[in-house]
Amino acid sequence: MGKRETWTTDEFGTSHEGAVGVVLADGSVPEPVYFDSGSGTGGRSVSQWSVYDGRHLRGPRAAAVRAVCSCGWTGVEHRLDWTAIGNQELVEAGDPQADACVRDWDEHTEQVEVTTVPLPDAVTGLLERLEEEIERLTRTSPVAGLRAARRMEVTAERVGYWAARGTRADLSTERAAVALGLDENAARLLLARLGGWSPYA
Template identity: 40%
Template sequence: MDRSTVGDLPWREYGWETASDCQDDWDLHVIAVADTTIPLPAELETLLQDVAAAIDRLAQDSPTAAVKAARSLEIIAQRSAHWPAQSARGQDPEKVAAALGLNVEETRTLLARFGGWSAYAMITRQAPQVARLRARTGRPARRPAGPSGVGCTGRSAAPDTAVRLTGEDRWTDPH
């Protein structure tokens, strides 16, 4: 802080005003970025705002219950975003990043977290294969088998299916 701009204000009060100005600038930036992203349906946007407000109210009475509610949202997000992340993985990374309001690296990390693959894996190689398998079988696919030939059992995999990668580098359904 510059002592010449503080004037007669105590340091703490000056700091609060500066922090408030920074928060206002950040809020404007977030709004500007959000305006350039893919819009959510108004009904969903309202529901999300209502849930956030309910968790804020709950936090006043029971912080632990609010954390539990937030954890429930994480689980819902993981489950509901798995297949959309798999589909988005095969799209142009620049376009997906712009639609989400993120840079390409942040988008890759987000899609990997929701899709259940390593953020360091190739981005587009398996997505078309998964789409073909899903179209052919009508069922979701699991990740490819490891070196032992056993299908991966990652937390994001559908419990009723298993898929392994053949030597021809294509998805097959063992059922």
């Protein structure tokens, strides 16, 4: 996969990494476009949606764009009207369709959130208030805010140890991943880190 702009959420990270994907007129997904550096030292492969304008020896022309996610989900297609685009740069003329892809991916991550194990309102409220209090503290004393953040890390490691071990005893990695909104590898690494065992055990 070539370089392109991607989006993540704080909680789900690269388990649900979104991007604008390209669809060609025949329904296929194009290969990354290779840009030669011209210096003889190689180049780079790019799959950013806006390079698929069919011009200047670049890749083929996109017929539509759609949101894609590292989990395998794909959004609906948003067609590109090349008659209206004309000679405009695709990055500008296709911006409304690209923005629609971002909104589609936002809805996807909201649905992922719905499928995760729910947290009690009391816990969610406490976490939100704690974050607000530390942000407020940081505005008056950054070092005190840093100490508070470190205390949060210590607390997370302490309570996470037993949570991770209990989860390992109760659920398969696959089921834990679904409950956490992560892919299996990310869930395995999280459990191992908090539970204090090797992720390769």
